[in-house]
Amino acid sequence: MPKNPQVMHPPEVARHINEACTRCGTCVRRCAFLTKYGMPGDIARRVLTGERTVDPYECSLCNLCAAVCPEELAPGDLFLALRRLAANQGLVDFKPYxxxxxxxxxxxxxxxxxxxxxxxxxxxxxxxxxxxxxxxxxxxxxxxxxxxxxxxxxxxxxxxxxxxxxxxxxxxxxxxxxxxxxxxxxxxxxxxxxxxxxxxxxxxxxxxxxxxxxxxxxxxxQARMTKESATVSLSTTAQVTVHDPCPLRDQPGVHQAVRSLLAARGFDIREMEDSGTRTLCCGEGGAVGFRNPTLAATWVEKRRTQAQGDRIITYCAGCAGFLNRAAPTSHLGDVLFEPERALTGKNMMAKxxxxxxxxxxxxxxxxxxx
Incomplete structure (x- = not known):
């Protein structure tokens, strides 16, 4: 493992984004952080001129911006690089974290x-x-x-x-x-x-x-699993929706595997507006809640609205805890191994x-x- 693998330096990242961003606004329309701070290209330009007009610790680092960018840019890389620079320069108070x-x-x-x-x-x-x-x-x-x-x-x-x-x-x-x-x-x-x-x-x-x-x-x-592990008996057909965790947005094989496991067990899956490669952050990403709880809550509210009252199934324990504050949410493991308890909200997670x-x-x- 190299000493500092995949290190990104803010100027070189900012230079690329400043030059390649067309300011189309596609990412801004989908992100509360960018709505607050502006187009990635404009943010990058300000970084290059030395203006400290963006707080990178308010970005969830979820990379939705990269997933929707027509130019295939990754603004999240810039905000992570800015976090690293600030930490290295001793400009970050880590006490809140x-x-x-x-x-x-x-x-x-x-x-x-x-x-x-x-x-x-x-x-x-x-x-x-x-x-x-x-x-x-x-x-x-x-x-x-x-x-x-x-x-x-x-x-x-x-x-x-x-x-x-x-x-x-x-x-x-x-x-x-x-x-x-x-x-x-x-x-x-x-x-x-x-x-x-x-x-x-x-x-x-x-x-x-x-x-x-x-x-x-x-x-x-699945074919090799025991009957007890591979199947469940649901008293009624359960409609659920899936929240794909943002760290896995670029892993379609995982998205499909999760849905395959749910379908094989009799669940009726309704896809939310933003799922798969264009999934949303649950609100916990980037530890934004420690910096700006209101901004973090915007992601939770978007998910609650998109769930339309269906139980949310996710395969991240952190996402499950965060989303469950606003809408009934279960971890995939809950519904695979304890489905009846999960669907009735009886298998509460420990705190x-x-x-x-x-x-x-x-x-x-x-x-x-x-």
């Missing part, structure tokens, strides 16, 4: 992290939020993977996506490099994730490792501090299994 960074630190600590003691080619890396909020669902995913691929083992750790998005560039590279190197030392070749953020981190920086989602593995091998206890108990289960 202390809860998020503390959560990340604990997830990587020896108390909560877990690695197998024996070599393994394939590991299940469920992330931080799913094991804490839904330990039973996490274990069911693991059991299903072991049924499909018996040599699979589980690793508990934090991929440090929060630090990545906050612009803590050197810290992120150092911490994730230690995770990657530890996995490679165990002989790991393939990482199966449940968390969209973990998928994006491993995909971009996990050189030497391949990454896929548990949803793709399950969809590809802190119980989430930390759940992670410790899950780690104890893995110790007993090893």
């Amino acid at each position: 202390a809860p998020l960074l503390g959560y990340e630190k604990r997830g990587h600590s020896s108390l909560f992290a877990w690695y197998p003691s024996t070599p393994a080619k394939t590991v299940f890396f469920p992330g931080c939020t799913l094991p804490g909020t839904r330990p039973r669902v996490t274990w069911r995913f693991f059991e299903t993977l072991r049924e499909l691929e018996p040599e699979t083992t589980m690793v508990l750790d934090c991929c440090h996506k929060p630090s990545h998005d906050l612009g803590r560039q050197s810290f992120f590279f150092e911490q994730f490099r230690s995770i990657r190197d530890r996995l490679l030392a165990l002989g790991v070749e393939r990482v199966i994730v449940a968390c969209p953020n973990c998928h994006k981190v491993f995909r971009k920086y996990g050189e030497g490792l391949t990454v896929t989602t548990v949803y793709e593995v399950m969809a590809q091998k 802190a501090p119980i989430t930390y206890l759940n992670r410790l108990l899950l780690k104890r289960q893995l110790k007993r299994l090893s």
Whole structure:
């Protein structure tokens, strides 16, 4: 892994966007952040002239702008680069983000992290939020993977996506490099994730490792799954809608796998206006809520409106928690393994501090299994 892979410098990114942006307004019409600050080309021009007229920490880094841009520009790259520059120059007060960074630190600590003691080619890396909020669902995913691929083992750790998005560039590279190197030392070749953020981190920086989602593995091998794992019995046909997490907007194979799993279990899926590659941020992206809660809430409200009263199914534990504040929302694992409880709102996700206890108990289960 290079010392600072894929580092972007604001001037070169801004120069490209300033020259290539046609100011058509397509992205502005779909984004509250750009509505506030203006056309990406104009923002880039101001960056080049040294004007500090944009707060990059109010951008969710969801990359919807890139998905809709006719010129295939990626303004989100500029705002991440500006975050990194500000952090490197000591211009960012990280105190408001202390809860998020503390959560990340604990997830990587020896108390909560877990690695197998024996070599393994394939590991299940469920992330931080799913094991804490839904330990039973996490274990069911693991059991299903072991049924499909018996040599699979589980690793508990934090991929440090929060630090990545906050612009803590050197810290992120150092911490994730230690995770990657530890996995490679165990002989790991393939990482199966449940968390969209973990998928994006491993995909971009996990050189030497391949990454896929548990949803793709399950969809590809449904025929080999036991009847209990592969089917459910719904008392009525349930219409749901799917929220695709923005870190996976460019992964159509995952979008299809999720819908395949739901369809095979009898769910009637109604697509929202913005889905797949043009999905919306749930509101949690980029930790905007710590900087500008009102701006973050605009994404939640858009999703609530588009859901039209249908239960939202998502495959990000963070999205599930954020969206559930405004509309009935379930994690995909909820409806795969506990459908009746999920559809009636009876399988409520755990909240802190119980989430930390759940992670410790899950780690104890893995110790007993090893």
